[in-house]
Amino acid sequence: MNDWANSGVDLHLELTAGGGTRVAVEGALREAVRDGRLAAGTRLPATRVLAADLGVARNTVADAYAQLVAEGWLTARQGSGTRVAAGAGAAAQRAAAAVPERAGGERYAYDLRPGSPDLSAFPRAAWAAAARRALAAAPNEAFGYQDPRGRPELRGALAEYLARVRGVRTEPALMVVCTGFVQAAGLLGRALRAEHGARRIAVEALGYPDTRTILRLAGLETVSLPVDGDGARVEGLREARADAVLLTPAHQFPAGVPLSPTRRTAAVAWARAGGGVVIEDDYDGEFRYDRQPVGALQGLAPEHVVYAGTASKSLAPGLRLAWLALPPALLDAVVAQKRLADHVSPVIDQLTLAELIASGAYDRHVRRMRLHYRRRRDRLTAALAERAPGVRVSGIAAGLHAVLELPPGAPPVAYLVSRAAQRGLALQGLDALGGEEGAAGQALVVGYGTPPEHAFAGALEALCGLLSAIR
Amino acid sequence: MNDWANSGVDLHLELTAGGGTRVAVEGALREAVRDGRLAAGTRLPATRVLAADLGVARNTVADAYAQLVAEGWLTARQGSGTRVAAGAGAAAQRAAAAVPERAGGERYAYDLRPGSPDLSAFPRAAWAAAARRALAAAPNEAFGYQDPRGRPELRGALAEYLARVRGVRTEPALMVVCTGFVQAAGLLGRALRAEHGARRIAVEALGYPDTRTILRLAGLETVSLPVDGDGARVEGLREARADAVLLTPAHQFPAGVPLSPTRRTAAVAWARAGGGVVIEDDYDGEFRYDRQPVGALQGLAPEHVVYAGTASKSLAPGLRLAWLALPPALLDAVVAQKRLADHVSPVIDQLTLAELIASGAYDRHVRRMRLHYRRRRDRLTAALAERAPGVRVSGIAAGLHAVLELPPGAPPVAYLVSRAAQRGLALQGLDALGGEEGAAGQALVVGYGTPPEHAFAGALEALCGLLSAIR
Numbered sequence: 001m002n003d004w005a006n007s008g009v010d011l012h013l014e015l016t017a018g019g020g021t022r023v024a025v026e027g028a029l030r031e032a033v034r035d036g037r038l039a040a041g042t043r044l045p046a047t048r049v050l051a052a053d054l055g056v057a058r059n060t061v062a063d064a065y066a067q068l069v070a071e072g073w074l075t076a077r078q079g080s081g082t083r084v085a086a087g088a089g090a091a092a093q094r095a096a097a098a099v100p101e102r103a104g105g106e107r108y109a110y111d112l113r114p115g116s117p118d119l120s121a122f123p124r125a126a127w128a129a130a131a132r133r134a135l136a137a138a139p140n141e142a143f144g145y146q147d148p149r150g151r152p153e154l155r156g157a158l159a160e161y162l163a164r165v166r167g168v169r170t171e172p173a174l175m176v177v178c179t180g181f182v183q184a185a186g187l188l189g190r191a192l193r194a195e196h197g198a199r200r201i202a203v204e205a206l207g208y209p210d211t212r213t214i215l216r217l218a219g220l221e222t223v224s225l226p227v228d229g230d231g232a233r234v235e236g237l238r239e240a241r242a243d244a245v246l247l248t249p250a251h252q253f254p255a256g257v258p259l260s261p262t263r264r265t266a267a268v269a270w271a272r273a274g275g276g277v278v279i280e281d282d283y284d285g286e287f288r289y290d291r292q293p294v295g296a297l298q299g300l301a302p303e304h305v306v307y308a309g310t311a312s313k314s315l316a317p318g319l320r321l322a323w324l325a326l327p328p329a330l331l332d333a334v335v336a337q338k339r340l341a342d343h344v345s346p347v348i349d350q351l352t353l354a355e356l357i358a359s360g361a362y363d364r365h366v367r368r369m370r371l372h373y374r375r376r377r378d379r380l381t382a383a384l385a386e387r388a389p390g391v392r393v394s395g396i397a398a399g400l401h402a403v404l405e406l407p408p409g410a411p412p413v414a415y416l417v418s419r420a421a422q423r424g425l426a427l428q429g430l431d432a433l434g435g436e437e438g439a440a441g442q443a444l445v446v447g448y449g450t451p452p453e454h455a456f457a458g459a460l461e462a463l464c465g466l467l468s469a470i471r
Numbered sequence: 472m473n474d475w476a477n478s479g480v481d482l483h484l485e486l487t488a489g490g491g492t493r494v495a496v497e498g499a500l501r502e503a504v505r506d507g508r509l510a511a512g513t514r515l516p517a518t519r520v521l522a523a524d525l526g527v528a529r530n531t532v533a534d535a536y537a538q539l540v541a542e543g544w545l546t547a548r549q550g551s552g553t554r555v556a557a558g559a560g561a562a563a564q565r566a567a568a569a570v571p572e573r574a575g576g577e578r579y580a581y582d583l584r585p586g587s588p589d590l591s592a593f594p595r596a597a598w599a600a601a602a603r604r605a606l607a608a609a610p611n612e613a614f615g616y617q618d619p620r621g622r623p624e625l626r627g628a629l630a631e632y633l634a635r636v637r638g639v640r641t642e643p644a645l646m647v648v649c650t651g652f653v654q655a656a657g658l659l660g661r662a663l664r665a666e667h668g669a670r671r672i673a674v675e676a677l678g679y680p681d682t683r684t685i686l687r688l689a690g691l692e693t694v695s696l697p698v699d700g701d702g703a704r705v706e707g708l709r710e711a712r713a714d715a716v717l718l719t720p721a722h723q724f725p726a727g728v729p730l731s732p733t734r735r736t737a738a739v740a741w742a743r744a745g746g747g748v749v750i751e752d753d754y755d756g757e758f759r760y761d762r763q764p765v766g767a768l769q770g771l772a773p774e775h776v777v778y779a780g781t782a783s784k785s786l787a788p789g790l791r792l793a794w795l796a797l798p799p800a801l802l803d804a805v806v807a808q809k810r811l812a813d814h815v816s817p818v819i820d821q822l823t824l825a826e827l828i829a830s831g832a833y834d835r836h837v838r839r840m841r842l843h844y845r846r847r848r849d850r851l852t853a854a855l856a857e858r859a860p861g862v863r864v865s866g867i868a869a870g871l872h873a874v875l876e877l878p879p880g881a882p883p884v885a886y887l888v889s890r891a892a893q894r895g896l897a898l899q900g901l902d903a904l905g906g907e908e909g910a911a912g913q914a915l916v917v918g919y920g921t922p923p924e925h926a927f928a929g930a931l932e933a934l935c936g937l938l939s940a941i942r
């Protein structure tokens with residue numbers, strides 16, 4: 001064990017400016033312990049000695065020692081003086097040398113993977129202005145712990161908006177604001193499992209793999225419903241003995257087809273007959289280009305269908321704003337899960353979106369973006385028709401993505417994706433979203449909404465350059 | 472089955488203005504189905520007939536029918552005409568009549584329950600200005616799907632701030648931004664259970680019951696550590712065979728005492744010896760009034776201690792902003808849980824807080840609030856000393872709450888709480904936070920930070936009026 005006071009080690013305590021002398025002494029001692037100059041067990045000099053060394057008052061050193069004892073860097077025992085505590089230094093050093101900041105993923109010049117809107121079109125100025133108005137108008141209680149369902153201002157605005165635009169039949173009391181559909185799926189899964197005895201949920205065979213993982217972690221078994229040109233084959237629900245089903249009726253993701261009228265009716269009839277629950281993921285229902293959008297399935301059977309909407313496509317995924325319109329029988333269970341997950345969604349974004357909707361700015365933004373994405377889809381289909389006529393664009397004119405079916409004899413999708421990556425273009429195959437491998441099912445899922453405006457022409461050119469070689 | 476075309480029923484379709492004729496026809500038909508005027512199975516008039524009735528083009532009616540068939544309100548079968556779908560109306564009506572908007576809880580004139588800062592002091596203008604600057608400066612990718620740990624701007628600002636103010640030893644790569652401590656506890660519990668084989672976590676016997684529930688739902692068994700004047704009795708950790716422990720070292724909630732230096736050292740030694748994990752809930756570490764705050768326990772052993780901080784007390788709970796500084800060995804498991812919970816925390820509030828910290832406005836706000844709460848605590852203790860001298864204010868001068876120990880012979884806490892409620896004052900007994908019932912342990916936990924500024928004097932007067940009767 002070293003005895004610093006007697007060993008004559010020169011500690012070079014550097015007292016940096018700012019924060020007062022005691023803080024400087026403390027900081028210098030802490031640093032010396034951290035970097036190993038003061039090893040565990042080392043006895044510190046008497047306060048009188050160090051004070052004289054440093055040219056500071058003795059009480060200053062005594063106070064600094066007391067602070068560091070309180071924090072656990074030093075120990076003080078009667079008769080043994082003040083010593084460096086065991087292990088206070090080395091661990092801090094190892095942790096500081098630990099994990100490097102992760103890279104943000106590979107960098108591509110162009111990104112046509114699906115799932116993201118055009119982030120460069122986020123209405124920053126309108127959002128900031130609405131936030132300022134919302135902050136000025138909010139009651140104090142908006143900033144506190146509160147109703148787990150979320151702000152009444154937003155639930156009110158959404159209930160009116162969704163009735164008008166999507167034909168949703170609900171009311172503010174039946175809505176729960178969530179941090180994105182990812183959270184919504186977890187809350188619903190756990191609510192169905194814990195309080196409604198659900199065991200099994202059917203999901204569309206095509207879709208994000210993460211959603212299944214989340215439902216399984218909620219304790220549900222997942223079974224797949226095949227998807228064809230009429231959407232998910234809901235006729236299989238009874239045989240699958242499912243207690244619930246997750247559908248994308250307006251625009252199947254990723255296949256891009258709507259659920260046919262017959263199947264809409266069948267899904268509702270299934271729910272009514274056996275008490276099943278339909279979860280309607282209406283992720284891009286506001287974007288349809290060839291006709292008026294098909295209204296929400298929920299409007300047909302509000303007691304059996306959970307409507308799930310989101311701002312992730314209409315505004316930005318980074319907002320993490322989604323909402324559920326719930327059947328009355330499910331409300332309490334979902335609210336309980338929300339409270340346990342994070343109590344309530346962050347309020348300022350909620351108040352801001354409510355203000356945007358109430359002022360009409362949200363409608364204007366959606367209209368602008370509808371035109372924006374429609375033009376992109378038209379440019380995509382025109383360019384492909386000209387330069388890669390063997391490639392078929394399937395699905396309806398809607399949303400932010402298109403399925404590009406490759407002709408027989410085309411190279412494997414994995415090869416195309418890898419070749420595109422070499423040219424700086426990020427692509428995704430349908431196989432990554434549950435599509436079956438093999439010549440018949442070969443397809444790309446192209447997110448034409450993803451690139452920022454300045455990069456769309458280049459992305460399209462890169463895509464056509466790649467696919468024009470296919471005959 | 473009715474046949475409307477032949478029955479001569481006058482349907483009074485009212486075509487409201489706006490949205491075009493087809494939308495008006497659709498809306499009127501939908502409404503008629505909803506309110507039951509068009510019963511299930513009813514056959515609709517031929518398009519030619521209804522068009523003539525309404526004085527609109529036949530195609531308009533045909534398009535409206537097609538839309539409502541697509542949405543499932545109507546069914547169309549060859550040879551059977553267009554009919555109202557089964558069950559489309561009644562269910563919607565029942566759901567709409569369902570759950571009333573919940574009340575915001577009982578209303579009190581004064582609220583001295585603990586857990587909330589003064590919401591009237593939330594810096595609305597500074598927040599709005601910082602949000603505007605942050606929105607203007609953010610890269611596009613900030614609005615997209617991204618690193619589940621949260622914005623690098625905020626993690627960078629927090630790592631620097633926490634090192635400076637709380638002695639936390641971390642780096643941005645080891646931080647995860649969460650939506651409040653509630654979410655953080657869930658993520659940590661599931662990460663410890665799923666990927667580190669933890670089975671049992673020790674928690675302080677005094678604290679929020681919800682935290683235990685969340686840890687138990689994560690699959691962990693919880694065991695209690697008694698709390699005395701030196702904080703949690705961490706000596707019991709080994710015997711409890713705990714894999715982890717959740718502590719409030721700077722200011723035990725609700726007892727109001729700091730963890731003693733000896734116990735700080737013991738907690739770290741326990742973690743080092745057996746690989747246990749300490750979770751440090753530093754919920755109000757910035758508010759200490761009698762001396763410099765004791766630095767974070769995490770600084771002593773960053774490889775064994777998870778530091779958890781929050782903006783819920785320094786700014787507002789409604790922000791739902793908290794952060795973890797993690798040991799490297801726990802990082803991946805917590806990030807995986809965060810991704811499954813909600814992918815990433817909402818970004819605009821993160822960017823705004825980063826901007827507030829970087830600009831110095833956050834430090835200024837905390838200093839202002841420290842003075843604000845210190846003055847309130849001084850007023851509380853002075854008023855009680857004068858008007859209820861038998862009541863002892865225990866715990867250190869810190870945070871937003873104080874424990875008021877009642878003298879022997881005082882009425883039961885439940886009686887006082889109920890009597891206060893009759894007078895419009897909300898109070899909480901220590902028993903609601905795990906305190907033992909009975910004369911010896913009788914105490915109130917008073918949140919002097921809770922009332923808005925204009926109501927503090929009245930709240931204090933109401934409290935003193937109640938307690939002055941106790942001898």
